[in-house]
Amino acid sequence: MSSPISTDNLSKAFRRTEAVNALDLEVPEGSIYAMIGPNGAGKTTTIKLLMNILRASAGSAQVLGVDSRRLSPREFARIGYVSENQEMPDWMTVDYFLRYLRPFYPTWDDALAEDLVRQFELPRDRKLRHLSRGMRMKAALASSLAYRPELVVLDEPFTGLDALVRDEFTKSLLERAEGTTILISSHDLAEIENFASHVGYIEEGRLRFTEEMGTLADRFRQVELTFEAPPPLPADWPAAWMRPETSAAVVRFIDSRFDSERTPAEIQRLFPQARNVAFHAMSLREIFVALALAGRHAKAA
Amino acid sequence: MRQAIHIFRKDVRHCWPYIAGVVAITAAHAWQASVDTPLPENYRLYTSDSLIALLMVLAWWLAIGAAVHGESLTGDRQFWTTRPYSWKSLLAAKLLFFAVFLALPIFMSDCIILKASGFNPLDLIPGLIRRQCWLLGFLVLPFLVAALTRASRELVLAILVSCVVFYVAMSVLTTPLVNPTGMVRPAPEWIGAAATWLAPVLGLPLIVWQYARRRTILVLVLAVVCFGLVPVGAGLWLRMHWRPYPDPRYKKVAVRLAADPGPSDPVIAEGRARGLIGIPVTFSGWPRNMMIPRLTELDRVWPEPKEGTTVRLSYAPPDVTLTTSSDGREWVWLPVRDLPYWPKAEIAVTFEVALYDRQRRADMFSGSGWTRVPGYGNVRFVGDARGGYPIWRTAIQPAEPGWTYSLGGAETEFARDALWSLVLDDQAAVSPAWFRASPVYTYAGTWHAPRVTEVKTDSGIVVRHPSQEPLVFTARRQIATLYPKLIIPNVRLTGDVTK
Numbered sequence: 001m002s003s004p005i006s007t008d009n010l011s012k013a014f015r016r017t018e019a020v021n022a023l024d025l026e027v028p029e030g031s032i033y034a035m036i037g038p039n040g041a042g043k044t045t046t047i048k049l050l051m052n053i054l055r056a057s058a059g060s061a062q063v064l065g066v067d068s069r070r071l072s073p074r075e076f077a078r079i080g081y082v083s084e085n086q087e088m089p090d091w092m093t094v095d096y097f098l099r100y101l102r103p104f105y106p107t108w109d110d111a112l113a114e115d116l117v118r119q120f121e122l123p124r125d126r127k128l129r130h131l132s133r134g135m136r137m138k139a140a141l142a143s144s145l146a147y148r149p150e151l152v153v154l155d156e157p158f159t160g161l162d163a164l165v166r167d168e169f170t171k172s173l174l175e176r177a178e179g180t181t182i183l184i185s186s187h188d189l190a191e192i193e194n195f196a197s198h199v200g201y202i203e204e205g206r207l208r209f210t211e212e213m214g215t216l217a218d219r220f221r222q223v224e225l226t227f228e229a230p231p232p233l234p235a236d237w238p239a240a241w242m243r244p245e246t247s248a249a250v251v252r253f254i255d256s257r258f259d260s261e262r263t264p265a266e267i268q269r270l271f272p273q274a275r276n277v278a279f280h281a282m283s284l285r286e287i288f289v290a291l292a293l294a295g296r297h298a299k300a301a
Numbered sequence: 302m303r304q305a306i307h308i309f310r311k312d313v314r315h316c317w318p319y320i321a322g323v324v325a326i327t328a329a330h331a332w333q334a335s336v337d338t339p340l341p342e343n344y345r346l347y348t349s350d351s352l353i354a355l356l357m358v359l360a361w362w363l364a365i366g367a368a369v370h371g372e373s374l375t376g377d378r379q380f381w382t383t384r385p386y387s388w389k390s391l392l393a394a395k396l397l398f399f400a401v402f403l404a405l406p407i408f409m410s411d412c413i414i415l416k417a418s419g420f421n422p423l424d425l426i427p428g429l430i431r432r433q434c435w436l437l438g439f440l441v442l443p444f445l446v447a448a449l450t451r452a453s454r455e456l457v458l459a460i461l462v463s464c465v466v467f468y469v470a471m472s473v474l475t476t477p478l479v480n481p482t483g484m485v486r487p488a489p490e491w492i493g494a495a496a497t498w499l500a501p502v503l504g505l506p507l508i509v510w511q512y513a514r515r516r517t518i519l520v521l522v523l524a525v526v527c528f529g530l531v532p533v534g535a536g537l538w539l540r541m542h543w544r545p546y547p548d549p550r551y552k553k554v555a556v557r558l559a560a561d562p563g564p565s566d567p568v569i570a571e572g573r574a575r576g577l578i579g580i581p582v583t584f585s586g587w588p589r590n591m592m593i594p595r596l597t598e599l600d601r602v603w604p605e606p607k608e609g610t611t612v613r614l615s616y617a618p619p620d621v622t623l624t625t626s627s628d629g630r631e632w633v634w635l636p637v638r639d640l641p642y643w644p645k646a647e648i649a650v651t652f653e654v655a656l657y658d659r660q661r662r663a664d665m666f667s668g669s670g671w672t673r674v675p676g677y678g679n680v681r682f683v684g685d686a687r688g689g690y691p692i693w694r695t696a697i698q699p700a701e702p703g704w705t706y707s708l709g710g711a712e713t714e715f716a717r718d719a720l721w722s723l724v725l726d727d728q729a730a731v732s733p734a735w736f737r738a739s740p741v742y743t744y745a746g747t748w749h750a751p752r753v754t755e756v757k758t759d760s761g762i763v764v765r766h767p768s769q770e771p772l773v774f775t776a777r778r779q780i781a782t783l784y785p786k787l788i789i790p791n792v793r794l795t796g797d798v799t800k
Contacts, residue, residue, distance in 0.1 A: 053377045073385035081383040104385045
């Protein structure tokens, strides 16, 4: 089967601003794909293009095997979409909201819906407009999981949620959407790191890289070199070594192509006088910050 | 269809306050329009009808806005856009909502009002359906605007702007065309019909497109073009190319007014301080089937022989009396004040002459209660034997604009000479049915001077109720306003004062 989501040269321009620029994205089936990137990178626009909320300026996207521009009720019955800034029918109570949506989905599972409401401790009789932000997100998620969608798309679902609600949200998502393909865009990298299987980094509308979470963690290392005296930085500084910092007799950088054999050899070649070499694993957040800063510096240069 | 009904039920649940408002206002309107309101409150009848119509329109717009904005078509944050909604079902749900809660109450209200006004609704089914179509046309604009906005606030603002644009466009398109000679001719009827159907014909495809594609900017541009630029452009083109009176009959009309060269001089009646000057005149120049029911003096100049100067008597233009003496000569009577004793003077008078096309349009009738005037509507008299007034009601269509209707014991030339006169309310006369809440147009007779029929009996004078009289319903239409000038060079104003 083809990927649940794939894009080909997908682009979206708002007047002169290229929000999404020739994006080629492939979300593997059954994966939990985290789309990360700085503010304004084009994550939300990409998702809106995929959901046919916005129209692409160029290129195309396939969602569940269908051109995203031709997504019909049949496909939307298999997609769960939750967004932080989605306008909900605020006048509905939680109970009526779920009852209203039920006939739209042939696969709606009443027991599952009941279970989600109970697990999220959603007040049935309260109107959506009177729910807290966290509760609203939970209600949206419950309404998007109750029909066991094949694809769940979450756009910044953790924004504004406290830690407890995030945990509940994530836990339910993983429990209820087992085997489901999940595309999630988020700034909450620490949260995503715990469960994402794949990650894609978007910057200035372009996909800078996309890979499995494990390989990403493997190839990024913070390297710390200690010297007797402050060394000069070599002229042929490798491109994969990001954000070099010199502090007294210590040189730090981030290797974005870490290899347990090649990297020490390269260090040995460029810094033969290094007294001590230390490699530190990096969290997704640290990788993200490194990439974002590197991108900003490159742009400034 | 199941999804459409599902959405419709949700809309009912969501919009019930708006539905209640529409139904309450419609019911109040049906009740109010069904009862006879005695004078002098009858003047309020028009006012309250307009007020209720305004409230009804407001209630419709708000209900439309609430229903459409339940699934707003603009913006990129609506929850429903990523749910398995079929746009056809969504549109069908909204149309069903309008049919049940806007069109049906109006239809029922129409039937009640017609029944109470002496009409049988079953006889007027085509008219009622036409009114429903007009209603559709009237609702298309707020529907379209709602489909291009996100919230009620935007809707109200956009509708106000749209109404101004639409009103200006329609005004340009449908206002009477006037030529410099004062000939007035209404815009051709097909323009009015085209204007009536413009909204649904142009608006509905745009609504369908917006529901199918949600291309807000594009649809907005097209809507502005369709509802603003096209009517204004068409109106301007029409004004440049439309000949004001292509009917050759009107071209021949050229009223001439001249002093009668016969033996009689002008006479002074009722004194010089406040009286009349009677001048024998001849009228000519208009087809025999037309008549002059109104002659107004616009301007009079008295050259003073001694001083060689001109005195312009300034006062409000009075209606000039036109009489026919026993020898068949026609006399114009000019009101005067403080007439000077000049031996001779020259009088130059400019008149405004309203030329009417006379057509007797209905036969005699009599009776009490609602009485049918074939082809026109129903008439009834309100009041007692000592006096009252007639009420005339037409169904679905207003009285034709430009026509004057009179009701009297005999065929009369002038509305003011009729036993009862029916005076058309200008606003009611020109507004098509779809601008009105009521399917019935009510015209009250003149209040001020009903002439009653007195019958002497042994016990005294009995005033007979007008409904006991055989009456004639007469219609006439003003086709031209002309300004002939009468110049009499040597007028002797020392003549006798007649009483």
